[in-house]
Amino acid sequence: MPAPALGRIRIVLVETSLAANIGAAARAMLTMGLTRLALVRPKHFPHADATALAAGATHVLERARVVDTLDEALEGSVLSVAMTARSRKFAGRVLPLRDAAARAVAATVGGDVAFVFGTEMSGLSNEQLLRCTHAATIAANPEYGSLNLAAAVQVATWELRMAAVGGDVPEARRFATATHDEIEALYAHALATLRTLGFYDPERPRRLMTRLRRLFSRSGLEHEEVNILRGVLARIDDVCAREPR
Amino acid sequence: MPAPALGRIRIVLVETSLAANIGAAARAMLTMGLTRLALVRPKHFPHADATALAAGATHVLERARVVDTLDEALEGSVLSVAMTARSRKFAGRVLPLRDAAARAVAATVGGDVAFVFGTEMSGLSNEQLLRCTHAATIAANPEYGSLNLAAAVQVATWELRMAAVGGDVPEARRFATATHDEIEALYAHALATLRTLGFYDPERPRRLMTRLRRLFSRSGLEHEEVNILRGVLARIDDVCAREPR
Numbered sequence: 458m459p460a461p462a463l464g465r466i467r468i469v470l471v472e473t474s475l476a477a478n479i480g481a482a483a484r485a486m487l488t489m490g491l492t493r494l495a496l497v498r499p500k501h502f503p504h505a506d507a508t509a510l511a512a513g514a515t516h517v518l519e520r521a522r523v524v525d526t527l528d529e530a531l532e533g534s535v536l537s538v539a540m541t542a543r544s545r546k547f548a549g550r551v552l553p554l555r556d557a558a559a560r561a562v563a564a565t566v567g568g569d570v571a572f573v574f575g576t577e578m579s580g581l582s583n584e585q586l587l588r589c590t591h592a593a594t595i596a597a598n599p600e601y602g603s604l605n606l607a608a609a610v611q612v613a614t615w616e617l618r619m620a621a622v623g624g625d626v627p628e629a630r631r632f633a634t635a636t637h638d639e640i641e642a643l644y645a646h647a648l649a650t651l652r653t654l655g656f657y658d659p660e661r662p663r664r665l666m667t668r669l670r671r672l673f674s675r676s677g678l679e680h681e682e683v684n685i686l687r688g689v690l691a692r693i694d695d696v697c698a699r700e701p702r
Numbered sequence: 703m704p705a706p707a708l709g710r711i712r713i714v715l716v717e718t719s720l721a722a723n724i725g726a727a728a729r730a731m732l733t734m735g736l737t738r739l740a741l742v743r744p745k746h747f748p749h750a751d752a753t754a755l756a757a758g759a760t761h762v763l764e765r766a767r768v769v770d771t772l773d774e775a776l777e778g779s780v781l782s783v784a785m786t787a788r789s790r791k792f793a794g795r796v797l798p799l800r801d802a803a804a805r806a807v808a809a810t811v812g813g814d815v816a817f818v819f820g821t822e823m824s825g826l827s828n829e830q831l832l833r834c835t836h837a838a839t840i841a842a843n844p845e846y847g848s849l850n851l852a853a854a855v856q857v858a859t860w861e862l863r864m865a866a867v868g869g870d871v872p873e874a875r876r877f878a879t880a881t882h883d884e885i886e887a888l889y890a891h892a893l894a895t896l897r898t899l900g901f902y903d904p905e906r907p908r909r910l911m912t913r914l915r916r917l918f919s920r921s922g923l924e925h926e927e928v929n930i931l932r933g934v935l936a937r938i939d940d941v942c943a944r945e946p947r
Contacts, residue, residue: 484848484850484853485849485853487843487846487848488842488843488846488847488848488849488853489842489843490842490843490845490846512848512850513846513848514846551871552871553869553870553871554869555864555869556869594871595860596863596864596867596868596869596870596871597733597734597735597863598732598733598734598735598863600735601732601733601735601758601759602733603729603732603733603757603758604730604733604856605729605757607853608730608733608852608853608856611849611853611856611857612856612857612860615840615857615860618841618842618843619800619841622841623798623841624798624799624800624801624841625798625841626796626797626798626839626841
């Protein structure tokens with residue numbers, strides 16, 4: 458059940474040179490649940506390289522809009538983010554990607570939004586950048602900011618997905634949790650065994666049980682684990698019973 | 703000036719099949735300022751495909767440690783995160799990537815940390831996953847979670863960089879901001895011109911100036927922009943003066 462916000466986000470690739478990058482970008486989009494791709498004057502499209510790199514995301518390519526101008530790609534959008542690899546005087550304030558993603562997702566209540574990526578070699582022109590309502594950048598390593606186009610789309614769409622649906626992980630079905638009384642019985646058993654072993658002296662307890670309780674409560678014991686630990690304790694008890702000190 | 707935390711993060715790739723993926727992962731790492739790569743039993747390495755895909759990040763490949771076991775790759779680490787594409791019963795709680803990145807960066811004060819990625823086809827085995835202190839996942843599209851290896855490394859290293867140094871964008875040198883008195887003079891001029899145009903009636907002001915003030919204060923006027931707007935107003939004044947109503 459995709460979040461409605463994700464259905465209102467367009468990814469716009471402007472004058473992409475390599476068809477492979479279009480395919481890899483489509484794959485990156487779909488991994489984050491985005492399917493609306495617009496291509497402004499792509500050099501080669503459709504193309505076998507695009508299809509090959511799209512892996513299972515070919516339907517994103519098949520539904521892609523190919524247009525002649527950035528204005529057509531942005532038609533009807535209420536917010537558009539020009540992605541730029543560098544700060545630009547003419548862009549005014551360049552937003553950090555995470556901020557831009559949050560604003561874009563918030564704006565989807567009013568209509569479509571677009572994230573716009575320029576060419577592999579030189580990005581967007583200043584003229585293209587100024588047709589967008591915002592500019593944003595991926596704050597990469599300043600000494601090597603060389604993300605390829607699909608990698609930039611991957612990071613941007615990841616942030617859009619995080620802003621739209623969050624990063625919660627469905628909890629795997631856990632093994633049955635131990636109950637309070639099972640755990641207390643375990644501690645009582647452990648205490649007795651440690652005493653028999655001569656490791657625990659009630660006269661000088663040295664906070665041993667406190668440490669053990671802390672350790673096991675951090676891990677959250679399961680029913681089966683309590684059984685295993687009690688089995689170990691019982692085995693120690695047997696050995697101690699056979700070899701009286 | 704890289705953040706010290708980034709220098710303490712190892713990326714570990716286990717039994718990678720395609721050398722190209724190792725190269726693309728190295729490039730992804732370096733874009734986020736990470737340089738410490740460990741390869742556990744790579745199928746083909748070194749390899750021309752790795753070098754080609756690494757682009758300018760070949761020194762990350764050259765300095766990569768190639769080891770026989772995951773334990774060697776994790777030696778000396780104080781925290782290790784197994785990346786998994788699915789929730790797993792044996793992993794216990796699988797953390798969202800953003801949480802895992804925050805914990806890992808926090809742990810760098812105590813020593814090295816590692817992010818561990820399995821094979822392209824099947825990820826990490828349960829046995830490998832259990833040798834790590836934590837497990838984490840990229841919460842992707844549940845219907846198409848197919849990030850390729852380098853894309854997963856790109857997203858994970860992006861989150862690590864964000865956790866370590868944040869996503870602040872260095873502000874581009876802005877044009878000079880307009881002063882309060884320049885802006886007030888502009889509004890006064892605009893008011894006079896709009897009156898001359900018959901667009902503004904002091905008897906029925908309709909909150910016109912309030913709306914204009916709101917619009918311009920949102921954009922934060924620059925000195926030069928005030929000059930341009932006053933030039934436009936002066937031109938209108940000229941025309942109005944020539945064509946008396």
